[in-house]
Amino acid sequence: MKDSTVPSGIQSITSDVVHHTSNVPQSIDAHEDLGYYPIAFISCCLPYRDPRKRSDVLAPAETFSWTRQNGPVSLNLTAGTYIDGSGNPQLHLPFGRYARILLMWLTTSALKHQSRSFPLPTSARELLTELNITWGSARARDIITQLRALLATQCVVTHHEKRGDNFVDISEERFTIGTRARLHFSTDENYGDFDPSTISRIELSEQFYNYLVKGNFAPVLLTRWRRLIEENTSPLAADLFLWLALRAPQISKDTYVSWANLQGQVGSLVTPGRERDFAETVTRALGKVHEIYPEMRFTISGAKARSGFRGLVLHPSPDADLLEMNPRLQYEAIAKVQAAAERAGLVEPSRAYRGVNLQRLRGELMHSGLTAAESASDELLKAAVEVVLNRATKKPAHPQAFVRVSIANSPELLHSAPAPTVAVAAHTPANIPAAPAVSAPGTVQPYLCPVHQQMVQEKVCYECAVDLKAADTDHATASACWRALDSRLDDLHHAGVKTAAERVRFTHFAIIHGVN
Structure with missing residues (x-):
């Protein structure tokens, strides 16, 4: 009998294991638009529905404070107050697909403008066009409402690691998404547009912008993501696509993600006693993801089982990058x-x-x-x-x-690796040693590493990098190397050198050592 909970594109192999069946790469238009999305909001998702309407599940205080967790990373969102067009205070969390579309747009705009301050389009109609949303005055009002709530939201990104010596390492980043806005729009329900004679402008907070430019964002193929965020009333599939695309290059062996762990990560609320509904909902959403992202290989395990592992198994998928x-x-x-x-x-x-x-x-x-x-x-x-x-x-x-x-x-x-079997062209020299990395003239200046007392021509000291990445490096050495690398990357950033890649990589190792 066909399992009606299994979406098209995913085939049931046994009674309790569902496999991804297509490995055929999908052609990608090289000119597809790129968007950028904050990594913290991929690891831990925004609410799908207005938490204020889920009083049957949440305590009243929880309707204004939202926390999701993904392994050692957690994201807490606290609603901020804003004044609406009628002069009344409003307090609610951003939620739903409009909030996600706006967060993608804000992040992408800031990075493309290379500034935390940038203008809005001259009309609400143009804004909706830029967001790829069909025009409607009600949609325009909803977009403005979600934009105001998003800019007012206060965020705390926390990395929580337990050490073997009975200590816990906690690092936090706190920021409000927006710090200033000048919005000129009509309160006429039949108009719902910006004032074309006065430019509306928004400004992200310095802390949020710095969080982004440190490399805490992921590129997104907008064509695929938009198909999921625009064609479905629930953005769960779009969130899962972002998460899988981010995880794919990191997976070197089968990775097990239980329903309980996934439930703590995504912006979903589950009514007590209805946990199986969550698994069915995610399975259907993954079917939609599979349609636009067949390169990613995964298995749904324990769909019908009452014991054993129940959840998602991610398989190495080199072509999914x-x-x-x-x-x-x-x-x-x-x-x-x-x-x-x-x-x-x-x-x-x-x-x-x-x-x-x-x-x-x-x-x-x-x-x-x-x-x-x-x-x-x-x-x-x-x-x-x-x-x-x-x-x-x-x-x-x-x-x-x-x-x-x-x-x-x-x-x-x-x-x-054995010798290649394909003949090499006669004019190609053999065994040419790898050329050392060369910095573009005038971009990276040499410096004296304060830890190893040696002149360094590259962005960072090689010995510091090795020590920080080594698992057996003692805490004091790792701390000294991280301080030296952190200071060097700050200096390079202020000198106009791109350091996002190094910042992401070395911050990861610093967190592992508990020195960040």
Whole structure:
């Protein structure tokens, strides 16, 4: 008998295990718009419905304070007061799909303008067009309401880690999303538009903007995301797509996420005694995600079981790193520096092998912490590329991303890869040593590392980076290295050097050591 709870695109293999069935990569338009979304709001989602209308589940105080948790990360939102067009105070949390669309728009606008202050379109109709929402005066009023609530919301992002010595490490970032707004709009229900003669403007808080520019955002393929956020009244599928796209490059082995853990993460409220409804709702939403994101492999386990593991199993999916979107911004600096160095004749020109740019691959692997890539010859990289692509059951849609993720998940390929079987062109020199990373002229100045007392030509001290990433580094050394790296990255940021990638990576290791 067909299981009516299983959506199209997901096939039931046994009575309690549901598998993702399609691995066929979906073609991606290279000109798809990119948007940007705060990572904290991907790990922990906004409410789906107005919490004030769920008094049957929540205590009155909880309708204005919302907390979601994902492993060691939690996000707490507290509603802020704003004054409406009639002069009355309003207090409520942002919720639903309009709040998510606006959060995507605010983050994207701030990063594209490279400023926390930017103007709104000259009319509500233009704003809805920019948000890709069909015009309607009622929708315009709802958008303005959610925008006001979003700007007034106070956020606390907390990293909570337990140490083996009976201590707990807690780091917090607190910010209000908006700090200033000048909105000129009509209160006429039949008009519901901005005053075209006066520019409306919003300003994000300095703390929220700094949180973003430190690298705490993820690129998003808007075409796919919009299909989910616009075609469904519930944005659960859109949230799951953001989460899966963010997780995909990090998965090197099967990862189990229970329904209970997922329930604590997403912006969903579950009526006591109806927990199975949550699993069915998520399963249906994942079916919608599968339709626009078939590259991601996952299994739903225990759909009908009353014991054992029940939840979502994420499988390694190298081709799910869509056009290298997740690490794209992190590697932009590497690509630009490499191009400048090639033009100046400082390094060997990049070569492509089976659709993979070897110099770029080396930089990407080094950037992700695989230091063996620095000394790997082009021939060794070719051998690793050959092994990865020969193992693929289907031709990857994006070889660069597929190979990078595969080698990062299996670093032994850089030590034991056999010689490639495809002949190399006669004019390609063999065993050319990897050229050292070269900074674009005038962008990165040398400095003296205060920890290791050595002059450093690159962005950060290599020895500090190694010590901070090593699991056995003692607390005092890790703390000293983090302070040195943190200060160096701040100096570079103020000098106009892009440091988002390094900031994200080293903050992660600092949190692990409990020194951030």
